[in-house]
Amino acid sequence: MTSSSETHRSGFACFVGRPNAGKSTLTNSLVGTKVAITSSKPQTTRHTIRGIVHRPDAQLIIVDTPGLHRPRTLLGERLNDLVHTTWSEVDVIGFCVPADQKIGPGDRHIAQELAKVARRTPVIGIVTKTDLVARKHVAEQLVAMQELMDFTEIVPVSAVDHFQVDLLSDLLVRQVPEGPQLYPEGEITDQPEESLVAELVREAALEGVRDELPHSLAVTIDEMAPREGYDNLVDIYVSLHVERSSQKAIVIGRNGERLKEVGERSRRQIQALLGSKIYLDLQVKIAKEWQRDPKQLRKLGF
Ligand SMILES: Nc1nc2c(ncn2[C@@H]2O[C@H](COP(=O)(O)OP(=O)(O)OP(=O)(O)O)[C@@H](O)[C@H]2O)c(=O)[nH]1
Incomplete structure (x- = not known):
């Protein structure tokens, strides 16, 4: 039920x-x-x-x-x-x-x-x-x-x-979609917007495959900056870290279809968050057993 x-x-x-x-x-x-x-x-x-x-x-x-x-x-x-x-x-x-x-x-x-x-x-x-x-x-x-x-x-x-x-x-x-808490309660200004963007991408990437990739997905923002010479465009480079190549295949999907959907789904929300157009680059990387490796964990922001 x-x-x-x-x-x-x-x-x-x-x-x-x-x-x-x-x-x-x-x-x-x-x-x-x-x-x-x-x-x-x-x-x-x-x-x-x-x-x-x-x-x-x-x-x-x-x-x-x-x-x-x-x-x-x-x-x-x-x-x-x-x-x-x-x-x-x-x-x-x-x-x-x-x-x-x-x-x-x-x-x-x-x-x-x-x-x-x-x-x-x-x-x-x-x-x-x-x-x-x-x-x-x-x-x-x-x-x-x-x-x-x-x-x-x-x-x-x-x-x-x-x-x-x-x-x-x-x-x-x-009227709002299912999704996680984006801001910690009572603490709105302290959350760097990068973490919110990462959370939105993670949420979109897990959609529909939550059972297959329970906690094996970490998302980091490699770079996020306004593009020079444009007044309303932010470039965002994002890495999605999985543990195994089978998981990478799930995230990317056949002919990259799933990853494309993930990009489309998260783009709209990120644009709403930032109030600006974005260029979103998503890369899926294998970080072997990142959940058990303190060095990797630190790198991934945990
Ligand atoms: N009696 C009463 N007055 C209200 C209510 N809501 C707002 N007001 C009053 O209406 C005036 C305008 O309210 P705001 O909330 O500033 O209106 P706004 O739409 O944000 O105004 P702008 O920022 O100019 O666009 C203020 O004097 C408020 O106190 C209400 O439910 N009842």
Whole structure:
């Protein structure tokens, strides 16, 4: 019997909405007081992490997206491209509209842009600040939201009263894939992003072959640096260490098919983490009996 309570999920979410829609307050409310909000922005990271929701069953990383502009200039267009890229990299988007304000042209503009990615990235409609208006008014706003675009779900919340914030957390978590805890609890800034990237690759490499390669897979980042002359490209060279050639064959797969899948699967998540395009090079190496050799273990970061 498989119980869904045993699966752990992890992934990325972002909130969009016009200024003052309540995005930051909602992020804080979701995250709770347990976790500090980091605004650390290492060299290779473009997305700022606004907060991390730690739950026993999931970890939800809430990232910032640059604001959407009305593209009057080429720069405006470029910035909007960046927004679209971010939207397609995260696992779920929350579109915030305050309950106490009429839906306006700003919201419709965002909805139009979101509709372009909605087929790929689920969008949850969030009516914020419900504590400010009567229930009847919340209901009307929900109906108005429904007409705005095709949402995966629509939910009214109040960050101030903590009304339905846990429900929103559940709805967001439902949209992120199965995966390990990416950040240690309470310690968001200390984890070098290299380890997160390695963890994402390891997770993708184990997918479907977990029984065959239980603990015989270690992943190290050989090099990770922004490519010179490009403002949005990070080169990442990764080694996957196995113990035997039979395991190497499993990781690589027939004609390299599996390794290609591993690359595709991890690339999307790494791009979401870093907020930048990446070139990902994966090499499978045999480190004989690395689990029993202290020297090898140190080299592999254990
Ligand atoms: N009553 C009430 N006020 C709220 C709620 N959520 C946010 N606010 C208030 O609304 C204002 C804007 O909230 P923010 O969270 O800063 O909004 P934002 O969308 O992050 O704003 P930008 O950073 O400008 O995009 C603040 O004064 C908040 O205190 C809520 O649930 N209830």
